[in-house]
Amino acid sequence: MSSERRGFLRTWVVSTDHKVVGIQYLVASAAMLFFGGLLALAIRWQLAWPWTEMPIVGGLVLGESGRVLSPAGYTALFTMHGTAMVFFAIIPLLTGAFGNYLVPLLVGAPDMAFPRLNAASFWIFAASIVLFFAGFGVEGGAANSGWTAYPPLATVPAAAPGSGAGQTWWLVAITVLGVSTILNALNAVVTIVKMRAPGLTWMRLPLTAWGLLVAAALQLSALPVLTAAGLLQLADRLLGTAFYTPAGLYVNAVQPDVAAGGSPLLWQHLFWFYSHPAVYVMVLPAMGFVSDILSVNARKPVFGYKPMVAAIGAIAGLGLLVWGHHMFTSGLGFEMGRAFMLSTMLIALPSAVKTFNWIATIWGGRIRLTAAMCFALGFVALFVIGGLSGLWLAATPVDVYLHDTYLVVAHFHYIVFGGTVLAVFAALHHWWPKITGRALSETLGRWHFLGTFVALNCVFLPMHQLGIAGMIRRTADPSVYQLFDRLEPLNRFVTWSAFGLMGWQLLFVANVVWSFLGGVRVGRNPWEAASLEWETPSPPAHGNFDSDLVIERGPYEYGDAAGERDFAPQARRTAPREA
Amino acid sequence: MRHCALLLVLGLLCGVLAFFALSPGRGWWLPDAASTIAQPIDALFDGIGLVILLGFVLVMALLAWAVWRGARARTDRARSTHGHTGLELTWTAGVGAILVGIALAQLPTWARLRDPAEMPASGVTARVIAHQWAWRFEHPGADGVLGTADDVETASELVLPAGESVLLELRSRDVIHSFFVPELRVKQDVVPGRAIPLWFTMARAGEFELVCAELCGLGHYVMAGRVRALPRADYDAWLAARIIDARSRGAEDAR
Numbered sequence A: 001m002s003s004e005r006r007g008f009l010r011t012w013v014v015s016t017d018h019k020v021v022g023i024q025y026l027v028a029s030a031a032m033l034f035f036g037g038l039l040a041l042a043i044r045w046q047l048a049w050p051w052t053e054m055p056i057v058g059g060l061v062l063g064e065s066g067r068v069l070s071p072a073g074y075t076a077l078f079t080m081h082g083t084a085m086v087f088f089a090i091i092p093l094l095t096g097a098f099g100n101y102l103v104p105l106l107v108g109a110p111d112m113a114f115p116r117l118n119a120a121s122f123w124i125f126a127a128s129i130v131l132f133f134a135g136f137g138v139e140g141g142a143a144n145s146g147w148t149a150y151p152p153l154a155t156v157p158a159a160a161p162g163s164g165a166g167q168t169w170w171l172v173a174i175t176v177l178g179v180s181t182i183l184n185a186l187n188a189v190v191t192i193v194k195m196r197a198p199g200l201t202w203m204r205l206p207l208t209a210w211g212l213l214v215a216a217a218l219q220l221s222a223l224p225v226l227t228a229a230g231l232l233q234l235a236d237r238l239l240g241t242a243f244y245t246p247a248g249l250y251v252n253a254v255q256p257d258v259a260a261g262g263s264p265l266l267w268q269h270l271f272w273f274y275s276h277p278a279v280y281v282m283v284l285p286a287m288g289f290v291s292d293i294l295s296v297n298a299r300k301p302v303f304g305y306k307p308m309v310a311a312i313g314a315i316a317g318l319g320l321l322v323w324g325h326h327m328f329t330s331g332l333g334f335e336m337g338r339a340f341m342l343s344t345m346l347i348a349l350p351s352a353v354k355t356f357n358w359i360a361t362i363w364g365g366r367i368r369l370t371a372a373m374c375f376a377l378g379f380v381a382l383f384v385i386g387g388l389s390g391l392w393l394a395a396t397p398v399d400v401y402l403h404d405t406y407l408v409v410a411h412f413h414y415i416v417f418g419g420t421v422l423a424v425f426a427a428l429h430h431w432w433p434k435i436t437g438r439a440l441s442e443t444l445g446r447w448h449f450l451g452t453f454v455a456l457n458c459v460f461l462p463m464h465q466l467g468i469a470g471m472i473r474r475t476a477d478p479s480v481y482q483l484f485d486r487l488e489p490l491n492r493f494v495t496w497s498a499f500g501l502m503g504w505q506l507l508f509v510a511n512v513v514w515s516f517l518g519g520v521r522v523g524r525n526p527w528e529a530a531s532l533e534w535e536t537p538s539p540p541a542h543g544n545f546d547s548d549l550v551i552e553r554g555p556y557e558y559g560d561a562a563g564e565r566d567f568a569p570q571a572r573r574t575a576p577r578e579a
Numbered sequence B: 001m002r003h004c005a006l007l008l009v010l011g012l013l014c015g016v017l018a019f020f021a022l023s024p025g026r027g028w029w030l031p032d033a034a035s036t037i038a039q040p041i042d043a044l045f046d047g048i049g050l051v052i053l054l055g056f057v058l059v060m061a062l063l064a065w066a067v068w069r070g071a072r073a074r075t076d077r078a079r080s081t082h083g084h085t086g087l088e089l090t091w092t093a094g095v096g097a098i099l100v101g102i103a104l105a106q107l108p109t110w111a112r113l114r115d116p117a118e119m120p121a122s123g124v125t126a127r128v129i130a131h132q133w134a135w136r137f138e139h140p141g142a143d144g145v146l147g148t149a150d151d152v153e154t155a156s157e158l159v160l161p162a163g164e165s166v167l168l169e170l171r172s173r174d175v176i177h178s179f180f181v182p183e184l185r186v187k188q189d190v191v192p193g194r195a196i197p198l199w200f201t202m203a204r205a206g207e208f209e210l211v212c213a214e215l216c217g218l219g220h221y222v223m224a225g226r227v228r229a230l231p232r233a234d235y236d237a238w239l240a241a242r243i244i245d246a247r248s249r250g251a252e253d254a255r
Ligand code: HEM
Pocket: A148, A279, A280, A282, A283, A325, A326, A344, A345, A347, A348, A351, A386, A387, A388, A390, A391, A393, A394, A399, A402, A403, A404, A408, A411, A412, A415, A416
């Protein structure tokens, strides 16, 4: 059935087509990315000009509080920024939007293994977004004990205004989201394991598919732990259990009326048991996109395909064993600190191997500096910076000093923004013609890249210095300490750059609008790429492939050995299928 | 356009290097060290910093060169190389060796910081009590034990002897806080329900800001304190004066 005849609702809202579900995820998580970005600007405003009236949006957002942020408001701000970005923007962008859209196409399948479950996972995700926003409206305001939600701050309502109803809504939202993510991950794993086109062996799978597969497997192994941990925290709040709240507390000089006898460090272990692997969920698919895009645009095969796959596997395996490095100063003990230091050092190795393989991939290539390629190269450059600063943090004595300072903030933003967000832009530029049938403007795209690249370094590079100078994270006003007073120029510079970075994203919006209005219509394979998704019409109809495929080779046959052209498609299209 | 790309990568390289080179002069760097453990920690920071610097320059140079060469207009095709086992083994082993080196190099310092065997045997110098959003401190009085009537209590300022190892016992009354003194390079979370030991030696007398480094609620950013390091004789005199104070207060209470 063609989409014209099915109407808007059936095509775009209640569809079970994996591509529609992917686009739904894309729209929702891009909106959350934008929302998280706005919160970030408010955070930066406060750090550059503490306790001053926020212009323009101040009255709107802060209302009766006189346009000036309150200390409690600040804590809610960064809590919801982190939560929105990690759980509702980055992870769903990768596994939800691109995962859903690409997985069946990359493996030559007509849809996900369980299309209805797939649609359900999106709608559960949508419900969790509603729950997330509901938390802002309750008494005491949104959750405000950080995206890490450490008890007893998070579990004792008297300890923080947001630890009342706000924290309960936060936990419910995260738990519901967890259910959606588990279902989605299950779908991805089953699809890749069971529905690969005949002849598409494991060693012929594009690295994007490997990244998405392993990220989904990580979700399946670690996310149930966070979900269970969240349910226990909910039980502590609602049922009077005491898993995390220790005995003998005096909050504001009174004994809080909560059951006690639990262990706060238990939460930290369970939280990071998931949330460390989650940082790899936020980067493995991105690494896959980048590998593919570099190879297509360098007109050369991915260098060291097998080591790349092995590195993905090693990152995932080790990724389950390094969570304690977030707890070096928590009092987890001397031996445990040593063990987690060793595993953390090891996990830097596969990341380095991947970096060298990316460089070797473009080495001697015939590089086309498309917008997608620019973003992919940007990913490599900035991921390296984030990975290298990880070395400081992995060395326990140095981490003792740097933990909970802005150096940690610099570290993970280089990876998550400099890395993952740039990879998402690369992927958008690369697969946009497939998704919409129209091209994005290459010129606008390159300008967008240029400004984004410069501005984001201006935002995140100085955060290293802030952290090295000792400035702690989650502070609402660094000028409280003489030590941090001299950092004011840096803080202001970062804030100005952040406004520039955010404003520059308008170019991307303009590009999207331009593409819908006047973007060139493209054929099946505008980039002359070899992998399977390019065998479909752009955009592919429900059911994806319009002919049977015979898979003949791996996904990266570019260059002089490829045959008549400089690439050899992975599959030969045979008899056209019945429409 | 490849000029543009080259400029960008080299710009990043030079920008990062210049910014890091300028920062120490402006005070945007490690604060002056004031403890004996700071020396090996800063040495590790510098040593790893050197590895970071070399790694960064190497990768950026390779990237810049590959893009510069690769983006020339050419009509011939690239060689379809799929990999090179020797190269893979080389960089895996090379990076692995560096990582193992870093791991080994930091072990002795971690032991000095946290190995219970390194804990000073001299007994607790002071107990630190954190609560939203202030610090309190208790020193043992004349009897040398904590928790007795002659304990000396202070707020916001922790007075300690310089030049010898001190042992603190960290406790929290409410949520998790973190005892962070940047100039001493020590940081330890203060976890309610536990008494966590922390030890260090201050290399000189002076006053150092005490920072709460773990989010502890809306007043987290104002939870500041101070550590004042005194020469031993001054410290003894300070403590003795407080003990007398505490006694007379006790005597008044009794009346
Ligand atoms: C090269 C390998 C890496 C090493 C050695 C490394 C090491 C570390 C360490 C030791 C910490 C804890 C710092 C602290 O809180 O004191 C940390 C924090 C963090 N890392 Fe990494 N990391 C690496 C790569 C990554 C990647 C690939 C990501 C994301 C995709 C990432 C995301 C994060 C995040 C989000 C945090 C902070 C979490 C928080 O406290 O809120 N890291 N990293």
